[in-house]
Amino acid sequence: MKRAKGNVLTNSDLSRYRRQILYPSFGWQGQEKLKRSHVVVAGLGGLGTSASIYLACAGMGHITLVDCDRVELSNLNRQILYWDEDIGEEKPFSAARKLAKLNPSIKISPLLERITQGNVRGIIMRADVVIDGMDNFETRFILNSACVAERIPFIHGGVNGLIGEVTTIIPGETACFACIFPEAPKNKGVIPVFGMAPALIATLQVMEVVKLLTGFGNLLTNRMLYIDGEGMEFTIANLAKNPECRVCGGSES
Amino acid sequence: MSIKVKIAWHLKYLTDGRGLVETEGRNVGQCLDNLEARFPGIKKEISVRQKELRGLYQIFIKSTNSYTLKLDSPVKKNDELTIQFIVSGG
Numbered sequence: 001m002k003r004a005k006g007n008v009l010t011n012s013d014l015s016r017y018r019r020q021i022l023y024p025s026f027g028w029q030g031q032e033k034l035k036r037s038h039v040v041v042a043g044l045g046g047l048g049t050s051a052s053i054y055l056a057c058a059g060m061g062h063i064t065l066v067d068c069d070r071v072e073l074s075n076l077n078r079q080i081l082y083w084d085e086d087i088g089e090e091k092p093f094s095a096a097r098k099l100a101k102l103n104p105s106i107k108i109s110p111l112l113e114r115i116t117q118g119n120v121r122g123i124i125m126r127a128d129v130v131i132d133g134m135d136n137f138e139t140r141f142i143l144n145s146a147c148v149a150e151r152i153p154f155i156h157g158g159v160n161g162l163i164g165e166v167t168t169i170i171p172g173e174t175a176c177f178a179c180i181f182p183e184a185p186k187n188k189g190v191i192p193v194f195g196m197a198p199a200l201i202a203t204l205q206v207m208e209v210v211k212l213l214t215g216f217g218n219l220l221t222n223r224m225l226y227i228d229g230e231g232m233e234f235t236i237a238n239l240a241k242n243p244e245c246r247v248c249g250g251s252e253s
Numbered sequence: 254m255s256i257k258v259k260i261a262w263h264l265k266y267l268t269d270g271r272g273l274v275e276t277e278g279r280n281v282g283q284c285l286d287n288l289e290a291r292f293p294g295i296k297k298e299i300s301v302r303q304k305e306l307r308g309l310y311q312i313f314i315k316s317t318n319s320y321t322l323k324l325d326s327p328v329k330k331n332d333e334l335t336i337q338f339i340v341s342g343g
Contacts (some may be wrong), residue, residue, distance in 0.1 A: 002276045047343045135343035160340035163262060180318055191342040198343065224335065228262050231272065238317040
């Protein structure tokens with residue numbers, strides 16, 4: 001296969017990604033960085049499936065897809081990598097099969113596992129970034145602690161109904177997830193979600209990943225972007241490290 | 254002292270649909286007490302217990318997060334409180 005530019009991108013790559021390579025702050029150097037990068041998508045629900053599609057389209061060199069569930073009918077209003085024919089299939093493998101067709105030039109690693117304290121470091125160890133696609137605080141706390149320990153950026157997203165939130169956590173630099181949320185909320189029962197909410201938040205998460213990995217633009221660091229789709233209001237809250245944080249202790253190094 | 258409060262969408266049913274209301278107080282707890290007097294049920298909804306907030310909402314002062322926020326946290330003139338729903342779905 002012919003190589004071009006920095007000897008990382010093929011001519012096929014240059015054609016596939018032409019429209020983003022044209023972006024001045026990104027260029028072929030940015031595309032090369034993406035091709036060398038590894039993103040872990042933790043959770044393959046509404047957030048994770050939407051994020052995975054845009055990561056694959058953007059040319060992320062290696063995507064690890066982690067989930068422990070099988071596809072259910074009630075997933076299909078928002079988890080857009082799964083179709084009616086996939087019901088009962090293991091999510092990581094169903095998602096990987098579609099993404100491989102979407103972009104055969106990238107590496108996709110499906111992982112059928114529940115993320116726990118015991119396996120989390122092994123799952124995220126070689127990642128450049130972790131995307132939060134979880135649907136519960138307990139696993140987010142596990143991921144956050146591991147990301148802080150391994151100094152891996154963690155792009156948090158969350159949704160409920162038509163509202164959502166996103167922030168970029170960089171260990172040692174920003175407030176971590178446990179600074180922002182010292183404890184889990186007392187949610188009860190099944191959470192309502194329209195598909196548009198996780199799709200919107202997930203694309204913002206991927207936007208953060210692309211900028212973070214290639215070094216341009218402003219990140220949502222120490223800021224939480226809130227989206228209210230019903231009122232159509234987008235607001236930002238400033239976040240600060242908690243000096244008494246049980247995970248990062250507000251540390252700077 | 255008048256303090257503006259941004260109301261989370263989920264709570265607007267308690268504030269006659271208003272997203273921005275005014276209350277009074279010298280600390281967060283007093284502001285919530287006065288808010289409760291105008292809009293009964295709001296304190297229960299955001300799970301105010303004793304000196305802490307526990308539950309489904311966070312309160313920001315001047316759009317800044319509130320890891321140390323207690324109900325006796327002081328507020329000043331022109332401060333704005335935001336009651337923000339905590340989302341956990343994915």
